[in-house]
Amino acid sequence: MSKLSSVEVLDLRFPTSRDLDGSDAMNQDPDYSAAYLQLTTELGEVGYGFVFTIGRGNDVQAAAIEALRDHLMSINVDDALNNMGAFWKSLVHDSQLRWLGPEKGVMHMAIGAVVNAMWDLKARRAGKPMWKLLADMSPNEIVELVDFRYLTDALTESEALEILSAAQVGKAEREAELLQTGYPGYTTSPGWLGYSDEKMVRLAKEAVAEGFTQIKLKVGGNLEDDIRRMKLTREAVGPDIRIAIDANQRWDRDEAISWVSHLAQFDPWWIEEPTSPDDVLAHVAIAQAVAPIKVATGEHAQNRIIFKQLMQSGGAQVVQIDAARVAGVNENIAILLLASKFGLPVCPHAGGVGLCEVVQHLSMFDYLAVSGTKQDRVIEYVDHLHEHFETPVELMDGNYVAPVAPGSGARMTPDTFLDYVYPSGRVWQEL
Amino acid sequence: MSKLSSVEVLDLRFPTSRDLDGSDAMNQDPDYSAAYLQLTTELGEVGYGFVFTIGRGNDVQAAAIEALRDHLMSINVDDALNNMGAFWKSLVHDSQLRWLGPEKGVMHMAIGAVVNAMWDLKARRAGKPMWKLLADMSPNEIVELVDFRYLTDALTESEALEILSAAQVGKAEREAELLQTGYPGYTTSPGWLGYSDEKMVRLAKEAVAEGFTQIKLKVGGNLEDDIRRMKLTREAVGPDIRIAIDANQRWDRDEAISWVSHLAQFDPWWIEEPTSPDDVLAHVAIAQAVAPIKVATGEHAQNRIIFKQLMQSGGAQVVQIDAARVAGVNENIAILLLASKFGLPVCPHAGGVGLCEVVQHLSMFDYLAVSGTKQDRVIEYVDHLHEHFETPVELMDGNYVAPVAPGSGARMTPDTFLDYVYPSGRVWQEL
Numbered sequence: 001m002s003k004l005s006s007v008e009v010l011d012l013r014f015p016t017s018r019d020l021d022g023s024d025a026m027n028q029d030p031d032y033s034a035a036y037l038q039l040t041t042e043l044g045e046v047g048y049g050f051v052f053t054i055g056r057g058n059d060v061q062a063a064a065i066e067a068l069r070d071h072l073m074s075i076n077v078d079d080a081l082n083n084m085g086a087f088w089k090s091l092v093h094d095s096q097l098r099w100l101g102p103e104k105g106v107m108h109m110a111i112g113a114v115v116n117a118m119w120d121l122k123a124r125r126a127g128k129p130m131w132k133l134l135a136d137m138s139p140n141e142i143v144e145l146v147d148f149r150y151l152t153d154a155l156t157e158s159e160a161l162e163i164l165s166a167a168q169v170g171k172a173e174r175e176a177e178l179l180q181t182g183y184p185g186y187t188t189s190p191g192w193l194g195y196s197d198e199k200m201v202r203l204a205k206e207a208v209a210e211g212f213t214q215i216k217l218k219v220g221g222n223l224e225d226d227i228r229r230m231k232l233t234r235e236a237v238g239p240d241i242r243i244a245i246d247a248n249q250r251w252d253r254d255e256a257i258s259w260v261s262h263l264a265q266f267d268p269w270w271i272e273e274p275t276s277p278d279d280v281l282a283h284v285a286i287a288q289a290v291a292p293i294k295v296a297t298g299e300h301a302q303n304r305i306i307f308k309q310l311m312q313s314g315g316a317q318v319v320q321i322d323a324a325r326v327a328g329v330n331e332n333i334a335i336l337l338l339a340s341k342f343g344l345p346v347c348p349h350a351g352g353v354g355l356c357e358v359v360q361h362l363s364m365f366d367y368l369a370v371s372g373t374k375q376d377r378v379i380e381y382v383d384h385l386h387e388h389f390e391t392p393v394e395l396m397d398g399n400y401v402a403p404v405a406p407g408s409g410a411r412m413t414p415d416t417f418l419d420y421v422y423p424s425g426r427v428w429q430e431l
Numbered sequence: 432m433s434k435l436s437s438v439e440v441l442d443l444r445f446p447t448s449r450d451l452d453g454s455d456a457m458n459q460d461p462d463y464s465a466a467y468l469q470l471t472t473e474l475g476e477v478g479y480g481f482v483f484t485i486g487r488g489n490d491v492q493a494a495a496i497e498a499l500r501d502h503l504m505s506i507n508v509d510d511a512l513n514n515m516g517a518f519w520k521s522l523v524h525d526s527q528l529r530w531l532g533p534e535k536g537v538m539h540m541a542i543g544a545v546v547n548a549m550w551d552l553k554a555r556r557a558g559k560p561m562w563k564l565l566a567d568m569s570p571n572e573i574v575e576l577v578d579f580r581y582l583t584d585a586l587t588e589s590e591a592l593e594i595l596s597a598a599q600v601g602k603a604e605r606e607a608e609l610l611q612t613g614y615p616g617y618t619t620s621p622g623w624l625g626y627s628d629e630k631m632v633r634l635a636k637e638a639v640a641e642g643f644t645q646i647k648l649k650v651g652g653n654l655e656d657d658i659r660r661m662k663l664t665r666e667a668v669g670p671d672i673r674i675a676i677d678a679n680q681r682w683d684r685d686e687a688i689s690w691v692s693h694l695a696q697f698d699p700w701w702i703e704e705p706t707s708p709d710d711v712l713a714h715v716a717i718a719q720a721v722a723p724i725k726v727a728t729g730e731h732a733q734n735r736i737i738f739k740q741l742m743q744s745g746g747a748q749v750v751q752i753d754a755a756r757v758a759g760v761n762e763n764i765a766i767l768l769l770a771s772k773f774g775l776p777v778c779p780h781a782g783g784v785g786l787c788e789v790v791q792h793l794s795m796f797d798y799l800a801v802s803g804t805k806q807d808r809v810i811e812y813v814d815h816l817h818e819h820f821e822t823p824v825e826l827m828d829g830n831y832v833a834p835v836a837p838g839s840g841a842r843m844t845p846d847t848f849l850d851y852v853y854p855s856g857r858v859w860q861e862l
Contacts, residue, residue, distance in 0.1 A: 027526045055527035056498070057538060063494040064537065067487070095458045096486040102680070102708070102731055105536015106495065107488060150707040153684040153716070249533070253584040276581045277533070278736040280711055281743060285584070300533055305709040312712060 002078045003042050007069045010036040011062045012412075013055060013422040014353065014385060015431060023194035025220035025250040030054035032385060033422070034353045035061035035110075036412065037117045041077050047121025048410040049113040052324045052352040058422065064110035067097075072114065081122045085144045088115055088330040092147065104302035108327050115328030116358065120408040130408040131364035134329070135171065139164035142369070146334045150305045154312050160337045167372045174368050182399035183363055184374060185381040186214035186244070188351060190233070193218040200229060201236045211398030214242035214269065214378055220250030223259060230266040239267070244296065246272035253282040257289040270294040270318050277301050283315030294318050299325060299349035304334045311342040320380075322349045323358035329408075332362050336370045345375065351382030356393045357409030360400045388416040433509045434473050438500045441467040442493045443843075444486060444853040445784065445816060446862060454625035456651035456681040461485035463816060464853070465784045466492035466541075467843065468548045472508050478552025479841040480544040483755045483783040489853065495541035498528075503545065512553045516575045519546055519761040523578065535733035539758050546759025547789065551839040561839040562795035565760070566602065570595035573800070577765045581736045585743050591768045598803045605799050613830035614794055615805060616812040617645035617675070619782060621664070624649040631660060632667045642829030645673035645700065645809050651681030654690060661697040673700035675727065680704045684713040688720040701727040701749050708732050714746030725749050730756060730780030735765045742773040751811075753780045754789035760839075763793050764801075771802045782813030787824045788840030791831045819847040 017029040034050040035058050051061045068091065080087040091111045092103060100107040123130040134142070143160050187210075190203035200217075207215050217233055219226040226245075233243060245268045251259060256274035271293055275282045277300040287295040298320030301307050310316040319339045321332050339346045346366055350356040356379070363379050371377075379400055386392035390411040394401040403409060419426045448460040465481040466489050482492045502522065511518040522542045523534060531538040554561040565573070574591050618641075621634035631648075638646050648664055650657040657676075664674060676699045682690060687705035702724055706713045708731040718726040729751030732738050741747040750770045752763050770777045779794055781787040787810070794810050802808075810831055817823035821842040825832040834840060850857045 027530070030527065030530075053527070054530045056525070057495075057528045057531045060491070060495045060498045060538060060541075061531060064488075064491045067491045094487070096461065096484070097488045099458070099461075099485045100488045100492065100537050100540075101535075104532075104709070104733060105538065106531050107491060107537055109531075110491075150683055150710060150713075152686075153713060252581055255583075276736050278535070278734065279581060279740065281740045282581075282584060302535060303709065305707050309710065309712045 002076050004039055004072055004075070004077060005042045006040045007072050008038040009062050009065045010038075010417060011058050011422045012036050012353075012416070012420045013058060013428070014420055015427065016384070017055070023192050024218040024246065024248040025193060026248040027054060032353050033058040035065055035113065037065050037113045039072070039117050039121060041121070045121055045125060046411075047117040047124065048408070048412070049115070049117030049120060049328070050324060050354060050410060051109045051113045052355055061106055061109065064106045065113050068110060068114050080118060081125070084118065084122070084330060085146065087118065088145070088327065089147060091115070092327055103305070103327070108303065109325060112324055112326055112328040112331070115330060116323070116408060116410065119329045120410050123408055124406045127406045129361065129403045129405060131361040131368070131402065134361070134365040135175065135368035139168065142333065145330045146337065147330070151308055151334065151338070154308050155338050155341050159341060163337055163340050164369060167369050170372065171368050174372065178364060178367060178402050182396060182401045183360065183367065184378045185212065185395055185398055185400050186216060186242070186378040187212050187381045187383070188216040188246075189383050190215055191217035191246075193221050197229065197232055201232055204233050204236045208237050208241055213398060214244060216244040216246055216272070216380070218248065219245045219263065220247035220259070223262060226259075227262060230263050230268070234266045242269035244268065244270045244272060247274050249273045249276055249300070251275050253279070253285055256282075256286050260286075260290045260293060264290070264293060268293055270296040272296040272320070273300070278306065280306065280309045280313055280315050283310060284313045287315055287317065296320055296347065298322065301325070303327070304331050304338065307335045308338055311338055311344060317344060319344050319346045320349045321346055321359065321362060323355050323362065329362070336362065336366045340371045345377045346371070347377055348379050350380040353385050354389060354410055354412070356381055356386070357389050357391070360393060360403070361408055364402055388412050433507050435470055435503055435506070435508060436473045437471045438503050439469040440493050440496045441469075441848060442489050442853045443467050443784075443847070443851045444489060444859070445851055446858065447815070448486070454623050455649040455677065455679040456624060457679040458485060463784050464489040466496055466544065468496050468544045470503065470548050470552060472552070476552055476556060477842075478548040478555065479839070479843070480546070480548030480551060480759070481755060481785060481841060482540045482544045483786055492537055492540065495537045496544050499541060499545050511549060512556070515549065515553070515761060516577065518549065519576070519758065520578060522546070523758055534736070534758070539734065540756060543755055543757060543759040543762070546761060547754070547839060547841065550760045551841050554839055555837045558837045560792065560834045560836060562792040562799070562833065565792070565796040566606065566799035570599065573764065576761045577768065578761070582739055582765065582769070585739050586769050586772050590772060594768055594771050595800060598800050601803065602799050605803065609795060609798060609833050613827060613832045614791065614798065615809045616643065616826055616829055616831050617647060617673070617809040618643050618812045618814070619647040619677070620814050621646055622648035622677070624652050628660065628663055632663055635664050635667045639668050639672055644829060645675060647675040647677055647703070647811070649679065650676045650694065651678035651690070654693060657690075658693060661694050661699070665697045670698070675699065675701045675703060677703035678705050680707055680731070682706050684710070684716055687717050691717075691721045691724060695721070695724060699724055701725040703727040703751070704731070709737065711737065711740040711744055711746050714741055715744045718745055718748065727751055727778065729753065733757070735762050735769065738766045739769055742769055742775060748775060750775050750777045751780045752777055752790065752793060754786050754793065760793070767793065767797045767801045776807040777802070778808055779810050781811040784816050785820060785841055785843070787812060787817070788820050788822070791824060791834070792839055795833055819843050
């Protein structure tokens with residue numbers, strides 16, 4: 001017993017390019033997609049995970065998850081769930097698969113989907129939302145989830161244990177508070193590059209009325225447009241609402257510094273992805289030049305090693321983890337620990353397909369068991385595609401409501417599978 | 432006319448794990464493999480490219496190349512070959528595919544295979560070996576091949592043009608010299624971690640007798656073993672032969688510094704891949720600590736942006752390009768230009784399947800048209816699997832003989848396709 005009985009991988013795509021939802025300076029026509037994984041055990045338990053992509057190549061991502069099928073069908077599920085650190089290493093340290101990265105890109109994200117699906121299964125089995133499952137683990141248990149390889153120059157196992165032990169103080173009070181007031185969100189919905197000024201201003205005002213204290217604008221297409229849009233938005237929301245700006249990797253180092261200097265008059269809170277996510281040294285130079293505007297990055301940071309360097313060097317002041325870019329929950333816990341060590345706020349990237357649903361669990365876990373604070377921390381919120389999830393995120397007065405359903409939030413509805421599977425689903429057949 | 436008539440992708444694997452050829456501290460049981468691409472035009476011309484992997488996951492890599500089939504079948508071959516810079520950007524800047532990296536891992540390497548196959552086709556059409564095709568291009572034509580995005584803080588287009596223009600002087604003399612004496616190689620064949628001391632010493636002596644002036648040992652498994660192996664090898668080859676050591680990413684920062692300090696007494700020429708290839712900052716610290724031993728890296732450096740930082744920061748003193756890790760010839764030219772700007776020698780990684788055959792063209796092009804020197808430059812050589820190539824590399828007195836056959840060297844023999852295609856080939860059926 002205690003084996004998986006099936007591993008199902010689906011190529012799901014949503015035709016979002018038709019409305020320019022999600023359009024930015026680098027991604028003009030995304031069809032939000034998920035390479036989606038369903039695990040079923042012999043006992044009939046289920047676990048869900050996915051990689052988020054924006055269209056073409058979702059089949060490659062699905063193939064990479066498929067390539068892990070034999071490994072998955074061979075595991076003892078109980079052993080794996082009881083030793084999630086060892087399970088993580090068995091995948092990430094597989095030397096043959098490692099060659100395809102190492103620890104980056106399609107293969108690493110595929111491992112992330114598998115790891116996250118196992119965490120979803122573990123949380124369902126425990127009857128807990130994932131944030132609570134994680135927060136209820138002891139500091140020692142949490143440290144065992146983390147691979148410290150390539151981290152020890154910045155964070156040792158004993159330092160991680162200290163951080164986690166310190167956060168045990170007041171944990172119960174924070175949990176009660178979290179359940180009552182939730183966790184702050186911010187919204188990107190007003191700011192897509194493809195939207196008209198009128199739509200942008202209207203959505204920005206609506207966001208403030210809904211209780212958000214931070215919004216985000218996409219920038220980097222055209223400087224004059226950005227100055228006008230930023231001015232209009234600042235006038236619309238007033239001086240007290242934080243406006244983040246996001247260039248989606250559009251610039252080289254010096255161009256980033258120059259462009260942001262023209263927008264500084266409108267008091268942006270952070271500049272997100274000013275250049276290549278691989279360019280630690282350019283981030284350092286940009287951060288020094290645009291301070292006190294913060295540099296935020298991470299949604300495309302490939303693994304904990306890049307995050308580590310961004311933090312060590314002062315290249316990032318805001319750490320944007322993503323639920324489905326690195327190798328799942330375990331690697332994100334490493335990044336939360338690094339951020340705590342360096343005293344930096346984690347403000348997750350979300351939106352896409354299901355990213356809000358899953359990543360909220362990591363922020364809530366961070367609040368209870370790692371950093372112990374919500375100061376300057378916000379989770380991105382984008383208001384589309386939530387209807388495809390069994391337990392869609394719930395926002396109240398600009399705050400994410402702590403989910404109480406068991407699992408990680410990754411499970412989609414059966415109708416979604418039928419309608420959006422690519423290319424045979426109903427929606428794609430009709431297009 | 433001028434379209435491709437077929438795009439064939441093969442999953443080829445060689446059962447190298449049986450002999451521990453290729454074994455190192457991170458890769459204990461590689462089955463050297465190639466996700467192999469054959470392009471055929473309507474005129475019957477052919478072009479070959481591949482991604483080298485070490486076994487499992489080669490199917491994922493093949494699927495990623497397959498995913499580019501529609502794009503390839505739609506191009507005008509003449510236009511693409513005449514504008515290889517634009518062709519490169521059409522693939523690397525495709526925003527939907529870019530999401531899967533960006534510019535790293537499986538999808539980026541797949542683009543590299545396609546780009547290299549097109550260069551192979553272009554060289555065959557021109558009737559020239561690829562090194563000569565490239566070296567015969569004008570500085571302006573070469574600059575147009577390069578994407579300077581994310582490079583301009585270290586290398587601008589006009590600086591690149593200056594480097595290339597300066598190298599025009601003496602080019603004809605260097606070509607004549609290259610054809611006569613070849614390009615220096617070094618051999619890794621003695622140093623695999625799985626070999627006995629006796630075999631290692633014997634092969635080291637044979638290498639010197641064959642004319643090599645540099646050999647390489649794998650290290651990082653066990654410190655006492657490494658001290659003994661390094662001592663034996665130094666005694667076997669004498670003080671004048673350079674011995675490089677290669678840890679294949681085995682260490683964290685401080686462990687690397689400590690381990691190398693124990694081997695310094697045997698005068699290693701460089702320490703290769705001391706830690707994660709993503710960790711620019713750790714490379715800087717290691718380089719400062721182990722000097723004058725050089726730090727070499729690059730075979731797993733994901734793209735020009737990581738190479739740029741390693742050079743800017745002093746993290747690498749030896750630049751190890753790989754023919755099939757970044758996005759092909761164009762991106763490798765960017766890296767050659769960066770290395771020339773920073774005055775660093777390029778010593779390609781090779782071995783694997785076909786890496787020697789292809790990468791020699793880039794070093795020879797560098798000698799003629801970029802750096803203009805062979806000083807401290809050597810191409811890795813490993814003596815297996817060459818028999819599978821139509822024009823296998825030829826070594827003479829430790830030097831790579833400049834190939835004269837048209838193309839890039841990537842074409843395998845028809846028998847190899849039949850025997851090693853996985854899992855249906857004859858060799859795999861017999862195992």
